[in-house]
Amino acid sequence: MNNNTTPEPKPVIVYIENTPNPASMKFVLNGYLMENGEVEYHSKEMAVNCPLASQLFDFTGVKSIFITNNFVTVTKTEDLDWFEIQNILREFIKGYIISGEPVFIGNPINEVEKSEEARQMAMNDPETVNKILEMLDEYIRPAVEGDGGAINLKSFENGIVTVQLKGSCSGCPSSTLTLKAGIENLLKRMVPGVTEVVAESI
Numbered sequence: 322m323n324n325n326t327t328p329e330p331k332p333v334i335v336y337i338e339n340t341p342n343p344a345s346m347k348f349v350l351n352g353y354l355m356e357n358g359e360v361e362y363h364s365k366e367m368a369v370n371c372p373l374a375s376q377l378f379d380f381t382g383v384k385s386i387f388i389t390n391n392f393v394t395v396t397k398t399e400d401l402d403w404f405e406i407q408n409i410l411r412e413f414i415k416g417y418i419i420s421g422e423p424v425f426i427g428n429p430i431n432e433v434e435k436s437e438e439a440r441q442m443a444m445n446d447p448e449t450v451n452k453i454l455e456m457l458d459e460y461i462r463p464a465v466e467g468d469g470g471a472i473n474l475k476s477f478e479n480g481i482v483t484v485q486l487k488g489s490c491s492g493c494p495s496s497t498l499t500l501k502a503g504i505e506n507l508l509k510r511m512v513p514g515v516t517e518v519v520a521e522s523i
Contacts, residue, residue: 335415337407340394340469342496344384345489346407347469348414349392359389359471360429361487373417373424380413382406387470387488388424394469394488450477452512457484461504465490472504480516482508496520 331352338347354373362368363385365378373393374386382401387394395410397403418424454474465472470490475483484504490496505518 333415333418335411335418337411338392338469340489340493341499342396342469342489342493344399344492345394345396345469346403346410347392347394347489348411350414350418351391352418353391354388354393354424355390355429357390358429359387359487361385361387361471361491370426370429371424372422372426373414376417377410377413380406380410383410385491387491388429389466389471389488392469396489396492446477446514449512449514450474453477453482453508453515456508456511460507475521477515480514482515482518483521484518485521 334351336349338349340347360371360374362371362374362378365375368374368378368386371386371388374388377383377386377393377395382397382405383395384398385396387396393414397406457472457474462472465486468489470486470488470493472490473485473487475485477483482505484500486493486496486500490499493499500518500520505515508515508518
């Protein structure tokens with residue numbers, strides 16, 4: 322009996338999820354694309370360190386690419402319907418991963434470092450900043466990632482929390498409602514000193 326047989330590689334599965342943003346679609350893999358952080362590209366030129374994103378921009382109608390953990394969120398232009406492109410994109414992403422080609426060349430831009438910058442800011446009020454980050458990590462970020470996006474703290478000054486929304490949340494029609502009715506209400510209730518939450522436009 323030969324015990325030296327190599328195990329069969331795990332099959333690559335890519336499934337499609339809708340997001341609250343009708344212009345964005347989430348392509349979820351059964352494996353990891355990056356260990357932590359996230360990257361977002363708004364043009365082929367920006368994606369020089371990500372061959373996967375660079376090649377996705379070759380498809381007509383692709384406006385931006387967001388990659389984190391185990392999914393890719395693709396945002397399309399308004400003049401294209403998803404049924405024209407979603408299955409083609411899914412098969413392309415699946416084929417790319419199966420090919421073994423690198424998703425990134427070198428280290429991707431690690432947005433976690435930007436969160437760390439926020440931690441280091443300690444801007445006049447480190448206790449409040451740490452509490453805001455704790456609320457984002459525990460309650461808000463998992464929900465935002467579930468919708469195909471990401472949220473990062475940019476600053477806290479004079480009671481105003483400024484966040485950056487990425488992926489499907491960037492430009493989403495319902496993101497303003499989510500920001501005010503959900504995130505702002507939670508932070509105002511849980512973190513003394515927070516008076517408003519605003520989003521930084523990219």
